[in-house]
Amino acid sequence: MTHFTGKVAVVTGAASGIGRALALELARRGARLAISDVDVAGLAETETMVAQLGAQVRADHLDVSQRELVLAYADDVAEHFGVVHLVFNNAGIAFTGSIEQMSFKDIDRVMDVDFWGVVSGTKAFLPHLIASGDGHVVNISSIFGLFAVPKQSAYNAAKFAVRGFTEALRQEMVNDHRPVKVTCVHPGGIKTNIARNSEQVEGLDHDRLASSFDKLARTSPEKAADVILAGVEKGKARVLIGTD
Numbered sequence: 001m002t003h004f005t006g007k008v009a010v011v012t013g014a015a016s017g018i019g020r021a022l023a024l025e026l027a028r029r030g031a032r033l034a035i036s037d038v039d040v041a042g043l044a045e046t047e048t049m050v051a052q053l054g055a056q057v058r059a060d061h062l063d064v065s066q067r068e069l070v071l072a073y074a075d076d077v078a079e080h081f082g083v084v085h086l087v088f089n090n091a092g093i094a095f096t097g098s099i100e101q102m103s104f105k106d107i108d109r110v111m112d113v114d115f116w117g118v119v120s121g122t123k124a125f126l127p128h129l130i131a132s133g134d135g136h137v138v139n140i141s142s143i144f145g146l147f148a149v150p151k152q153s154a155y156n157a158a159k160f161a162v163r164g165f166t167e168a169l170r171q172e173m174v175n176d177h178r179p180v181k182v183t184c185v186h187p188g189g190i191k192t193n194i195a196r197n198s199e200q201v202e203g204l205d206h207d208r209l210a211s212s213f214d215k216l217a218r219t220s221p222e223k224a225a226d227v228i229l230a231g232v233e234k235g236k237a238r239v240l241i242g243t244d
């Protein structure tokens, strides 16, 4: 038995990187999974890998920036499994560029996915997590949700916003005696393809960002998933990874 045995866990952005590693590790630890992504091919690969581990899994195309779809998805998942215990709001895109280079469209896209995606996932699943009597919201911010750097203003804004939203949520759950734990995760330097996967942001220099990521990234997504799940198990408010 592990902390996750029999629990129903939702992972957004599960087609690749940290989301895929989380789904696989949760499956190994006995969880049942609802995984989603906009990348249908990558998601199908994750679904197969999770199923090969013997876990119950459903996989859905879901763009987390589509609020109404996220709300309907949450109800559907809750009906499908009968209960939802854990939600990992992980889907995200990267953006690097000066304020002059950024179009409003780019800024909107980063905020829509990286911030509003987290808000929608939280709001949509919260009633189901409360109903489970043992819920947990895990929101993936970034090291850039803790400090600001040049040419990351949109991403910084989204990830600072995730942190503020998540920390307030945690306080609300405690003050209102709700049976829902809340954790904010701040990764940095995880070896994923996020720079190349962020095609939705038109103004992004994907190759330049990818090469800077390749130089700086030191921690594997599998290691990141281990650290996140250890923090979740302990009910930690904040988990930092790859920034040591």
Ligand code: NAD
Residues within 6 Å of the ligand: 012, 013, 014, 015, 016, 017, 018, 019, 036, 037, 038, 039, 042, 062, 063, 064, 065, 090, 091, 092, 093, 094, 113, 140, 141, 142, 143, 144, 186, 187, 188, 189, 190, 191, 192, 193, 194, 195, 197, 198, 217, 221
């Ligand atoms: P990744 O690109 O490997 O995974 C992100 C996944 O999100 C992809 O599968 C992508 O298709 C999906 N996605 C993108 N837009 C989506 C949308 N609108 N709806 C649904 N799915 C969508 O990158 P990753 O590094 O594993 O990123 C996971 C999370 O970790 C992100 O929130 C990211 O900001 C955060 N993060 C990563 C690092 C790092 O060093 N890699 C650092 C800080 C924070």
